[in-house]
Amino acid sequence: MRRFLLHTAILAGIAGVCGALVVGFGLFDVSARKGHLPGVSWVLHTAFRNAVELRAPSAEAVPDLSDPDLVALGARHYDGACRVCHAAPGEARTATVRAMLPAPPPIREAVADWEPQHLFAIVKHGVKMSGMPAWPTDRRDDDVWPVVAFLTRVPDMTLAQYEDLVAAPERTEQGDDTTVAYCASCHGADGRGRDNAHIPRLDLLSEAYIAATLAAYRSGARESGIMRHAASTLDDTDDARLARLFARQDGETAPQPAPAVDADLVARGRSLATGASPASTKVPACAACHGPWPQRLSADFPRLSGQPEPYLRRQLELWRAEERGGTARAPLMHEAARALEDADIRALAAFYAAQPPE
Ligand code: HEC
Ligand code: HEC
Ligand code: HEC
Structure with a gap:
């Protein structure tokens, strides 16, 4: 028994020294040039599939995803947050993205094998060590679902239909300010939310409230994966500028909403x-x-x-x-x-x- 323990300890010691040499001298090949050894990819992919299936909510927990406002909101978030890697439906990925390892699949391929509850789990949790990010907050499941609603439409969507869905409305007086166009793609050029039931109107709010709220999204004090992404690259000066643009100004009257039903x-x-x-x-x-x-x-x-x-x-x-x-x-x-x-x-x-x- 003692002999066995001694041999095990010696072997473990040798393995440790070899590991230290591989790490210490940079012998482990971290380059993205070559894929994993045969078999390793299969293990990783199977682990990925099983982990997604384990963490996904049940099929009954999937909300109604047919609401076109949900799809439009999800598409516009996708355009700002995901298109850079997965491209738009029917669009080619850049050579740089294709040189990632693993390469982000084109979005039609990415959604092909999954049910909505699995897509939800992937978008919410991300995929470790692959480049696929987690949702920026883990406390707002409700704002992951619009993206899933969009993903379920991807198989039948043409590039032209996608571009229509995500296009920013004209805002001629702002010239080609890309940040304003980005906000306007969801909130409308006039801040009225493009009649989308899930997007708040900014034209009802004050400058002070909008600027303070953008800072709260950025710091995470107010949680929303969609708005945290949108506010993340702004600074205090941008907050003030955008607040001035979208807020209701003194003396303006806001247009009427749709009449109530009940x-x-x-x-x-x-x-x-x-x-x-x-x-x-x-x-x-x-x-x-x-x-x-x-x-x-x-x-x-x-x-x-x-x-x-x-x-x-x-x-x-x-x-x-x-x-x-x-x-x-x-x-x-x-x-x-x-x-x-x-x-x-x-x-x-x-x-x-x-x-x-x-
Ligand atoms: C920085 C690049 C990057 C961004 C940004 C990104 N992804 Fe991914 N995504 C990946 C990579 C890489 C994979 C492949 C993971 C794997 O196979 O291990 C992936 C996988 C996926 C899959 C599963 C596909 C499969 O392998 O079956 C879906 C669905 C997906 N992403 C959707 C999204 C959505 C929606 C967003 C935006 C919220 C997003 N991704 C943002 C890189 C990215
Ligand atoms: C992809 C769509 C999308 C984009 C792009 C977007 N927003 Fe939003 N915005 C939303 C949604 C959805 C909410 C509600 C989030 C929540 O539940 O907290 C929101 C909330 C807000 C609020 C809080 C409103 C309130 O009544 O409390 C402000 C302010 C705001 N957005 C400003 C902006 C600005 C400025 C930009 C551009 C930098 C922008 N948004 C870009 C979708 C978007
Ligand atoms: C003492 C004052 C006060 C009272 C009373 C109050 N609220 Fe508020 N409410 C606020 C403040 C302040 C905010 C904004 C918080 C922030 O700045 O983040 C707010 C925000 C909200 C919002 C979010 C608005 C948006 O654009 O996102 C809703 C919805 C709301 N209140 C509904 C209600 C309702 C319904 C009641 C009555 C049951 C109520 N409030 C009572 C002060 C109040």
Whole structure:
């Protein structure tokens, strides 16, 4: 027994010295010129497939991905964050990308073998040591799904259809400012969100709130993989410039939103928001801070009237779960949303979405 242990220790020692020599003298070939040894690629690929299948949510957890607004939002994020590696549907990848090891597959190939729940797991977690990044935050599963909604459309999408989907609207007075065009591809040249139900209107907000919010996305104080990516290369000067461009300026009136559908829900939302409902003792009157006001209290309190209903609903769910941060004033909202029931959230979102912007 002692002899066996001695031999094992000697062998381990020799292996250790060999390993140290390979590392120390740079003998291990890290170049991306040649692939793995035969067999290693198979092991890695099988490990990748199994790991994705293990971490994917169940097929029942996949939300409805047919909403065209979800697809459009996902496509525009893809264009800014993923196209550089996987190219657009039907577009050639650059020679530099093809020289990566492993090379990012063209997007039609990348989606071919996977169900939506697997695509979700890949986009959320990324693939270690391959160049495939993880989603910039692990706390917002809801903002990964738009990208998955887009990926499920890729097999039938032509390059022309893709370009149409992601094109920025004209903004002639801004010349060819690429940052503004990028923001405008989602928020619209006028900040109105291009009528997409999942994208907030910026033309309702104040300059101070927009600039502070962009900084909060960049620092991670407000979590969103989509907006963290969009804000990551800006600095304080850009924040101020973009805020000035997109914010509602004094004296401007914002256009009306679409009329509401469910009058009862809106009425319930109104009584909650204004504190008129007897059931709302634990819910503070939102109107004091957010309107409809007799007189606006502070530009730091964002206008809600006219924001799209699905956006408001999602943000209220995030506030209630304390999953949304923001500026230094965000704790006011954790307090305000704590006691909201699901039905309250639906009513409040319906009410504010139906109000004409103040
Ligand atoms: C820096 C380059 C890079 C970026 C940016 C990137 N990827 Fe990838 N992606 C890769 C590489 C490399 C792989 C291959 C991983 C492997 O096979 O081990 C990959 C794999 C994938 C796959 C799985 C394909 C397969 O092998 O079956 C999907 C789907 C995917 N990426 C989607 C995306 C999406 C969506 C985004 C944007 C949110 C994105 N990628 C951003 C490099 C990138
Ligand atoms: C790919 C689409 C996309 C792009 C590009 C984009 N945004 Fe956004 N933006 C969103 C979405 C979606 C949200 C909501 C995120 C959340 O849930 O926090 C948002 C939120 C915001 C908010 C917070 C609004 C509020 O009511 O609190 C601001 C401010 C903002 N974006 C400004 C910008 C600026 C400035 C740019 C350009 C640098 C930009 N966005 C680029 C999609 C986009
Ligand atoms: C004491 C003031 C106050 C009260 C009361 C209040 N809020 Fe807020 N709310 C805020 C502030 C401040 C913010 C912005 C936080 C930040 O800067 O990040 C905000 C943000 C929000 C947002 C996100 C807006 C956007 O554009 O993303 C929603 C939605 C919201 N509040 C809904 C409500 C509702 C519904 C109620 C009533 C149940 C309510 N609030 C009560 C102060 C308040």
